[in-house]
Amino acid sequence: MKIALIQTNPIIGAFERNLRQVLHWIGKARQARCDLVVFPELTLCGYPPQDLLERPAFLDGHDRALVDLVKQLAGISCIVGVPERRQGPGKPLYNSAYVLERDKIAVRARKQLLPTYDVFDETRYFEPGTTSTVFPCKGVHCGLTICEDIWWNSEIYPTDPLKDLVIGPIVPDCLINISASPYHYGKLEERQQVFTRLCRDNNLPLLYVNQVGGQDGLIFDGHSMVMTPRGTLRAVAAGFGEDMLVVDSEDWDRDGGQLPADSVADVEQALVLGVRDYLHKTGFRRAVLGLSGGIDSAVTAVIACRALGPENVLCVAMPSPYTSQASIDDARQLAANLGCDFEIIAISALMETYRASLAPLFTGLAEDATEQNIQARIRGNLLMALSNKFKRLLLTTGNKSEMAVGYCTLYGDMSGGLAVIADVPKIMVYELAHLLNRERELIPERIITRPPTAELKPDQCDQDDLPPYEVLDGVLKAYLEEHKSIEAIVANGYDAQMVRDIVRRIKLNEYKRKQAPLGIKVTTKAFGPGRRYPLVQGFVE
Incomplete structure (x- = not known):
């Protein structure tokens, strides 16, 4: 038979x-x-x-x-x-x-x-x-x-x-x-x-x-x-x-x-398939995303171009006074390598407008995360405007490590219709970048080698606020995917105070993830319908 x-x-x-x-x-x-x-x-x-x-x-x-x-x-x-x-x-x-x-x-x-x-x-x-x-x-x-x-x-x-x-x-x-x-x-x-x-x-x-x-x-x-x-x-x-x-x-x-x-090559194929099917099955043919010059948006851009064709992807750089020339140059080079459309919309003037409007209320108060979040939300609004006007689905570019600990801005860089790498840990993002460059350099080498930064304030670096990603991803995998207790994670050699702080951040930022766009699942436990935790709770582990 x-x-x-x-x-x-x-x-x-x-x-x-x-x-x-x-x-x-x-x-x-x-x-x-x-x-x-x-x-x-x-x-x-x-x-x-x-x-x-x-x-x-x-x-x-x-x-x-x-x-x-x-x-x-x-x-x-x-x-x-x-x-x-x-x-x-x-x-x-x-x-x-x-x-x-x-x-x-x-x-x-x-x-x-x-x-x-x-x-x-x-x-x-x-x-x-x-x-x-x-x-x-x-x-x-x-x-x-x-x-x-x-x-x-x-x-x-x-x-x-x-x-x-x-x-x-x-x-x-x-x-x-x-x-x-x-x-x-x-x-x-x-x-x-x-x-x-x-x-x-x-x-x-x-x-x-x-x-x-x-x-x-x-x-x-x-x-x-x-x-x-x-x-x-x-x-x-x-x-x-x-x-x-x-x-x-x-x-x-x-x-x-x-x-x-x-292999990570399977993750690449899964992400490409996920982007293509989500857009095409919902009636979209084109996408837009913010291209910062960092590795997360770079990997997202390559995935989008492979899924939809570079002619259907618009990448937008939105420099602020804190954005380095290297970031702008790398973003432009990446778009050229991909063959997709690329635009620059500076946000400095918009930032000044916000400052002037809020100055009477903010008088005497030092700058903090509020001003950084305003930058992210300006960018989110600009990208959503392009999405609405040109019927392009906005792809968000945050990774799982950042989403876990809330290193992202609600209504800012979290704005969009599909979170492409929201279930990809930061270290795997780097692995994907190397894989995507296996035949020729699509992602400029400097994007991969320079220390990750949000560039929302002078001389900012991710590791100012977070443990090294190798360490953070290890703790996140143990806690989120393997369901290990704090004590068990510490027993594996991690610093106890650091582990408690990471777990605290995970719980504290559940409200952000509840409002996040849909993410593509590629790990055993993704944020979303497969992980159901209450926002209001008094449990202390």
């Missing part, structure tokens, strides 16, 4: 468009003489549809698309993920996989493990399935599962769907898993470890199909694959793009290579 594993890039709720996409790939599978074609989780509606699942019209639109699909499947079997309606007590839907054969729904498999951690909230909408499903196709018995069902963890879930599957009355010849598994740095290795153990423990091959594309702040990386019963890789589809992987049941136990290792 020849099977096509097809990773699609849906737009949530665009049923006609998603159906055309599915039919296009089915046509390619027919040309390849496949008997079965397998699509990702919630194929026609896209994942995650969130509260759209509560709209009857949304479910009606999905079901109409499903009926149209069933009518056009002559000569080939198909597996699609669907929200299946149910009656009775409990949630109104199952997260299901349908096997479509000969103009009908032949088999229904229901997702049993419904994740509620990090960005997932599936028990809000779905009732868990209670039985495992094996179905025959061309003489091959296939065990059908959905995403989390093969990620069983005894600390989270009481029952293992695979255990029931492999000891049932019909033992499967292979496992099929349809997924919408979000990407983060390290996910490729994590998947390979889980899948290798799964295949070896059950002595079965795994056919894994994953959604691809950007959806709000989530990135789905594809990398659909076939694993042998020994837990080795048979074949893998492309990462971060639509693809079709064809495998024959007669040779799915033959080794075929190695899965690509996790």
